[in-house]
Amino acid sequence: MGAPAQSLPTRILPAEEAMDEAVRLLASGEPVAVPTETVYGLAADATNGDALARIFEAKNRPRFNPLIAHVSSMAMAERVGVFDPLSRQLAERFWPGPLTLVVAVRENTLHPLCLAGLSTVGLRMPQGFTRELIERFGRPLAAPSANPSGALSPTTAKAAYDGLQGRIPLVVDGGPGTVGVESTILKVEEGAIRLLRPGGLSVEEIESAVGLPVQRAAPNAAIEAPGMMLSHYAPNAAMRLDATEARANETLLGFAGTPGAALDLSPSGDLREAARNLFSFLKKLDAEGASTIAVAPIPMAGLGEAINDRLARAAAPRH
Ligand code: TXA
Numbered sequence: 001m002g003a004p005a006q007s008l009p010t011r012i013l014p015a016e017e018a019m020d021e022a023v024r025l026l027a028s029g030e031p032v033a034v035p036t037e038t039v040y041g042l043a044a045d046a047t048n049g050d051a052l053a054r055i056f057e058a059k060n061r062p063r064f065n066p067l068i069a070h071v072s073s074m075a076m077a078e079r080v081g082v083f084d085p086l087s088r089q090l091a092e093r094f095w096p097g098p099l100t101l102v103v104a105v106r107e108n109t110l111h112p113l114c115l116a117g118l119s120t121v122g123l124r125m126p127q128g129f130t131r132e133l134i135e136r137f138g139r140p141l142a143a144p145s146a147n148p149s150g151a152l153s154p155t156t157a158k159a160a161y162d163g164l165q166g167r168i169p170l171v172v173d174g175g176p177g178t179v180g181v182e183s184t185i186l187k188v189e190e191g192a193i194r195l196l197r198p199g200g201l202s203v204e205e206i207e208s209a210v211g212l213p214v215q216r217a218a219p220n221a222a223i224e225a226p227g228m229m230l231s232h233y234a235p236n237a238a239m240r241l242d243a244t245e246a247r248a249n250e251t252l253l254g255f256a257g258t259p260g261a262a263l264d265l266s267p268s269g270d271l272r273e274a275a276r277n278l279f280s281f282l283k284k285l286d287a288e289g290a291s292t293i294a295v296a297p298i299p300m301a302g303l304g305e306a307i308n309d310r311l312a313r314a315a316a317p318r319h
């Protein structure tokens with residue numbers, strides 16, 4: 001207990017060359033950082049307790065926080081989780097993609113460390129390299145974001161490497177995430193769709209696809225996605241939100257052409273572009289030594305809900 005993580009050399013391999021090595025490492029119980037359309041994930045065999053323990057150690061992640069299990073097909077998802085008709089409809093419409101569905105877990109399928117004691121599991125089918133990797137591996141991969149617990153999620157291989165080097169053997173470089181914020185987490189209960197975490201799939205898109213309202217939690221409701229602690233996704237700099245100009249010693253992160261901004265999340269006011277840029281721009285301003293990052297107001301529509309959620313967490317009091 002408490003021993004510092006063993007330092008080991010961390011390689012970065014381009015996705016085109018990494019498949020065999022990634023499969024080999026996963027099969028031997030090692031965690032591997034992998035690209036997804038949302039953020040980079042730190043993946044390990046979701047049925048292997050030792051492999052899962054390595055994820056928690058590498059990230060220094062609290063064990064009460066369950067992991068999302070990633071699947072490559074609906075058949076694999078149904079082997080692990082119990083799908084009601086509405087959850088199945090959502091999966092068929094939006095997978096592969098930036099959506100996680102919380103469903104009842106089937107017993108003796110995933111290791112308990114993946115579930116943190118819950119009787120439900122968060123399932124997601126990612127796009128691209130990682131979906132192919134799961135298909136090759138043949139079992140679900142648990143993967144939280146590939147960052148030390150509490151830090152900004154990585155949207156590039158370099159960012160994943162910077163956070164976890166010396167703690168994992170391999171980062172697979174699949175280029176920057178096309179969505180840039182983590183998946184939207186939904187749970188269907190008694191025929192109603194509940195939003196557990198806003199993310200890369202907007203509520204508007206979900207509502208228009210299924211013709212049902214998505215219910216948001218009341219502001220003071222108990223935390224239902226156990227990872228949704230208030231302070232999270234934090235840069236080193238202090239944060240001030242809804243800023244219309246930079247005060248002394250502040251660096252301004254703009255949106256839609258904010259005058260005087262050091263960086264602009266989307267000069268044209270495109271919320272998808274802003275989501276893609278959010279974590280890498282915060283990291284860049286942090287690396288440049290900003291003491292306070294002042295962020296321009298971001299509209300709440302579409303992906304603005306996820307962006308504002310992450311900004312509020314980045315700005316929350318730290319512990
Ligand atoms: O886009 C994403 O979702 C990325 C990529 C790598 O897939 N993953 C990700 O994982 O963001 P992580 O561990 O950083 O966030 C997972 C969230 C946590 O807040 C966790 O508490 C919640 O999902 N979660 C997992 N299983 C759950 C369950 N059974 N019920 C409620 N929340 C759950």
Ligand code: MG
Nearest residue numbers: 144145146153
């Ligand atoms: Mg995370």
